[in-house]
Amino acid sequence: MKPPVLRCRHVTKRYGKFTALQDLSLEVYEGEIFALLGPNGAGKSTLIHCITGLAKQSQGSIEVLGFDTMRDFRTTRRLVGLVPQEINYDPFFTPLESLMIQMGLMGVEPNRERAEDLLKTFALDEKRDAYTRTLSGGMKRRLLVAKSLVHEPRLLFLDEPTAGVDVELRRELWQEVQDLRAAGTTIVLTTHYIEEAERLADRIGILHKGELLLVESRESLLERHAGRSLEDIYLELIRKADGRHAA
């Protein structure tokens, strides 16, 4: 049997005394779109950071296609791509240079043709030689997505890619996500827009105060709660959990 693309086993993450993730176990399978939902501060970014190398879990293990993210980090990082929540850009380099550099950093021989293709895909070819700081917010966001794809990751994380993004760009991004999935990439995304998850995701996980309240396929979730929207189901779960925490 093929191992899942992502397997988190009993992952706990503490920042000092604060526990951001509590004994979290999760599997994500090849070719699916997995949406991680949860209120601000639930630990969505923390989980993604532990998987992608920006943070280290305090306990538990994480595997990507059977490779441990700590022991075999060189292998897992080649397999994983990340679009971080915060926009960042290097003021020293143009979009074309940024893509070429990122390719090299990911261990792929820099390939100008591939960089130019990515710029075209994300409608950045006119800005390829501009100072990155002169790009609009949406363009910078698209550049981040392009950068995360330079090494053709098998597993792509999109951490709130649509926060503060206009409708048009949001549509484009989701189209791109669907194209990537069609090409075989497994996708994990976090979003605040629950209706997006409802439309896109194959499976949904709801994270709250560092614990997974639920992991279920969208279909069975909506079937179980016939006639109700994902948003209603989500809010009810969060309220129940809050009540439990308060008690």
Place this chain on the structure above:
Amino acid sequence: MSTVALKTLFIKEVRRFSKVWLQTVLSPLVTTSLYFLVFGVALGSRLREISGVPYIQFVVPGLVMMTMIRDSFLNTSSSLFQSKINGTITDILVAPIGALEMLLAYVGAAMIRAMIVGSLVYLVALTFTWFPLHHIGWTVFFAVFVTATLAMLGMVAALWAEKFDHLAIFPNFVLLPLAFLGGVFYSIDLLPEPWHTVSRLNPLLYMVNGLRYGFLGVADVSPVASAGVVLISFLVLLGVASALLRSGYNLRS
């Protein structure tokens, strides 16, 4: 180890400082040349010899070493700290790049910058006072190991620092005073006790005097003793910098 990643990170770091060469190469060259004009040329015409060489020549290796110390420190510290602050360090942290590649790339680029500035200062000095290098081997040894050491110190400082003020402590309040007191402009043999002995506790004294021996064949300390101190500093910083990078200190939360 990924050689493509190492090469890319190294070239990226070299391009980073060459894109702003006015600030990273020309500015230290001008500042150091001004020191040379004021102290070496103007004052040197009044002063006689020091340690048996004309003063105008005596200050050259000191100034070259002072700028190389500063430039190698500044290159790694500002690059790493800036990418920590603007978030572009993410690009490296998600990449299959280990502590060793990071160290080699950052330190290598900083050494290139420091050597370029150092060589240019020497060339400027040559137009005023022609002298060949006394001992190429020692010159290269001290240039290589001192710039590598200071570049690693710059990385450690950038990892530790949480704001720009923290970072500015080093060049202004540590490196510059220690370089001055390490005999850039004078021989510590001219100092009365206890300052003569106190000066010997300053590691930068050995860096300055090591290069002075390579350039001129004269120094307050034997080149072997200088090499010993420089090698120990190098090994200590190699240990600290690689341990911090490996543990992800202030990089991977």
